[in-house]
Amino acid sequence: MYQSIAFLGTIVLTLISLLIINKKDKAFSIYLKIITVVFCAIGFFRFMLSDSFIWVINGGYYSGTYYKSIDVLQSILRWGYYLNYAVLPMAVFFNNRIFRNIAIYFCLPFSILSTIFMGDFFKYFLDPMGRGLHLSATFRYIYFIIELILAMSIPLMVMFGYKHFFNIKDKKEWINYFCALPLVLLQMMPVYLPQSLLGYTGLVAKSFSMVHIVWLLITLLVIFGLYYFFRFKDYDTRYQVCVFLSIVLFFHYDSLYLMGFSIPRLPIQLCNLGAYFFLVAVVFRLKKFFDFTFIVNITGAAVAMLMPDIDGGVMGFWNIHFMFEHSLVVIVPALCMALRIFPRVNAKSIKYAFIGYSCYFMFCLISGTILNGFSAETGFKVNYFYIFDLKKAFDYFPFLRFTQNIYIRAGRFIVYPLFQLIIYLGFFGICLLFYWLVQSLYKMTDDHLQLRLSRIDLYEKITKKKSKAPRDFVD
Numbered sequence: 001m002y003q004s005i006a007f008l009g010t011i012v013l014t015l016i017s018l019l020i021i022n023k024k025d026k027a028f029s030i031y032l033k034i035i036t037v038v039f040c041a042i043g044f045f046r047f048m049l050s051d052s053f054i055w056v057i058n059g060g061y062y063s064g065t066y067y068k069s070i071d072v073l074q075s076i077l078r079w080g081y082y083l084n085y086a087v088l089p090m091a092v093f094f095n096n097r098i099f100r101n102i103a104i105y106f107c108l109p110f111s112i113l114s115t116i117f118m119g120d121f122f123k124y125f126l127d128p129m130g131r132g133l134h135l136s137a138t139f140r141y142i143y144f145i146i147e148l149i150l151a152m153s154i155p156l157m158v159m160f161g162y163k164h165f166f167n168i169k170d171k172k173e174w175i176n177y178f179c180a181l182p183l184v185l186l187q188m189m190p191v192y193l194p195q196s197l198l199g200y201t202g203l204v205a206k207s208f209s210m211v212h213i214v215w216l217l218i219t220l221l222v223i224f225g226l227y228y229f230f231r232f233k234d235y236d237t238r239y240q241v242c243v244f245l246s247i248v249l250f251f252h253y254d255s256l257y258l259m260g261f262s263i264p265r266l267p268i269q270l271c272n273l274g275a276y277f278f279l280v281a282v283v284f285r286l287k288k289f290f291d292f293t294f295i296v297n298i299t300g301a302a303v304a305m306l307m308p309d310i311d312g313g314v315m316g317f318w319n320i321h322f323m324f325e326h327s328l329v330v331i332v333p334a335l336c337m338a339l340r341i342f343p344r345v346n347a348k349s350i351k352y353a354f355i356g357y358s359c360y361f362m363f364c365l366i367s368g369t370i371l372n373g374f375s376a377e378t379g380f381k382v383n384y385f386y387i388f389d390l391k392k393a394f395d396y397f398p399f400l401r402f403t404q405n406i407y408i409r410a411g412r413f414i415v416y417p418l419f420q421l422i423i424y425l426g427f428f429g430i431c432l433l434f435y436w437l438v439q440s441l442y443k444m445t446d447d448h449l450q451l452r453l454s455r456i457d458l459y460e461k462i463t464k465k466k467s468k469a470p471r472d473f474v475d
Contacts, residue, residue: 005150048257054192054258055197059199075197078193079190088151091155100139114148194315198205204311212310261285275329289356292353303427387419456469456471
């Protein structure tokens with residue numbers, strides 16, 4: 001019955017949209033963008049609701065309990081459906097044939113399959129083992145049916161409203177589709193998928209283990225690979241790549257709420273905020289805001305990647321989340337800068353970074369002090385910007401232990417001014433070091449470009465032929 005409602009709702013919504021609103025192209029475009037944003041918002045909040053699929057682990061210990069279960073069909077369905085959150089916005093907001101083809105010929109079939117197997121989803125949605133918000137079964141059915149209706153309607157509207165169909169006679173269209181699809185699938189892999197299909201595996205994730213080193217190398221390879229592939233593309237293409245990755249990061253962090261929605265899991269840590277900051281800065285092209293996020297977030301993510309908080313089986317939920325999130329927090333701004341989405345950072349950028357960082361630090365200090373002061377009543381403590389858990393900080397920086405003797409207590413509230421001041425100044429010092437490194441990379445890039453031009457000139461002089469290699473960037 002529920003499947004019939006979803007399919008009927010899709011038909012009705014699509015027909016009404018195409019027959020009435022599609023008569024005016026501009027109005028239809030705005031309408032389609034609005035319902036796409038609504039769809040993404042529904043998906044965003046659904047991750048905060050209960051879902052026991054996080055306990056489908058194909059072999060592994062979590063909190064002392066061994067889990068051994070697998071649901072291949074549900075894993076594959078969720079993976080395919082998850083692409084909707086990044087692909088549909090790209091297909092609607094940009095006239096990009098690759099994303100529109102994926103939306104229509106991949107996402108739509110998976111949305112239909114997800115509707116057919118809706119009962120399998122609800123086996124996990126309504127399971128009391130889920131850690132998210134537990135709401136009534138009626139609400140969950142209505143909520144997911146609305147989401148499915150939009151997931152199926154939007155690609156259909158793109159197909160018939162924009163008259164977009166796969167050009168089967170164009171070899172390039174086939175190549176683009178089958179080259180892009182695996183990359184999109186890899187980027188939009190749900191954080192719980194590796195453990196559900198592979199289990200935790202025998203590989204252990206620890207600092208400077210083989211897993212850690214391979215992860216760092218892959219991150220660098222992704223940055224350089226995407227840069228070299230897209231560096232001579234037109235601005236719109238480069239911009240779309242960065243927008244797509246920003247959306248991927250945004251929804252990746254959102255999936256963290258599957259492990260429970262609570263104050264300690266709010267996006268207050270610097271790298272968590274990056275998921276929101278980059279989406280805002282890139283989508284709305286806010287130069288000053290991007291300068292702040294570029295300097296501060298890359299610095300923070302780099303520190304976290306060099307001192308990773310990973311442990312246990314590499315495919316576990318938290319390890320995949322940590323590695324995926326921090327990689328993207330570095331990749332997104334690095335590509336935005338390398339692909340010239342924003343002008344280069346300069347001395348003024350340091351000012352914006354300092355102001356933004358100072359506001360952020362003070363927010364963490366004040367809110368963290370207040371929340372920890374009431375920890376006896378709330379039952380939890382927070383460690384915003386890692387300036388409250390001194391024991392953990394001293395494990396990394398034992399030479400700072402003397403700072404624990406310098407503190408100010410006011411009733412239930414306590415601050416460690418010297419320790420927190422050292423962290424504040426030390427981190428911004430690393431930001432300044434990163435800024436110097438970026439300026440050095442700019443110079444190296446300019447020198448490389450000049451060398452490249454000289455090589456092209458020499459080739460043309462010797463061969464008397466015009467080089468096919470692009471001489472200049474397209475901006």
